Amino acid sequence: MDMKLESIVLPVADVDRTRAYFETLGWQVDLDHQADGFPIVQVTPPGSPCSVVFGTGLAAAPAGSIRGLLLSVADLEAARAELTARGVDVSEIFHDASGTASYAETYARAPGLDPERRSHASFATFSDPDGNVWQLREISTFG
Template sequence: MDTKLEVVVIPVADVDRAKAFYKALGWREDADFPAGDDFRVVQMTPPGSPCSVIFGTGVSDAAPGSAQGLHLVVSDVEAARAELVERGAEVGEVFHDAGGVFHRAGTDNRVPGPDPERRSYASFASFSDPDGNGWILQEITERLPGR
């Protein structure tokens, strides 16, 4: 049986600010359903993604900005970074991990620039939404076998 990730809930403090931020990035607004003063759900989808994010009022008990390590896969991390910066996001410089495998939590092992061999899965850039939810751009040019 196929099991597909459909939605990730991200906690935000200001629904309209979050909606404006993601729309400015070029994300598609799939839904905005208010149901009184204590419940509202907004669903947004990154370009080309089969998975969406949901945020709103009464949607999550998590602290705003507590979602970290959310990955967006791109074919060219430098071009994706440039486009997001052009759209108003504060995206850090492209980096790779000192160990050469996958980035670690935090910034201690980040080496400036893309992976020297431009290996798939090894180059990154990061940004946060206005609440501090943390996103990682990960460059994947060739999938591992079975993917």
């Protein structure tokens, strides 16, 4: 049975500020709705089948508490350059020096792209206005 992740709920403190931020990134606003006086917004990164939903009272986690939100890109250098041009403070590119392509924030970071340019092994990070941490991950092979 196919199962597709449709959306994630993101804990944020200010819905309008977060919507404006994601619009700055070029993400599509799919929904901006008021339900019983509470705003609900859904945005989708370009080319992604999964959306991000945020609003008042949607998330049990505190604003800014989410880590490791992975955004897969084919060209990490180009993705970093585009986000930087849009005013996002993106980390320098790094790779996992242990060679395991770990997703944990505590792995052995080494500067620059993975020397072998392995898929899933090069990263850059940025935070949204609430401090939720997003990770760009270069993927050259899927499957």
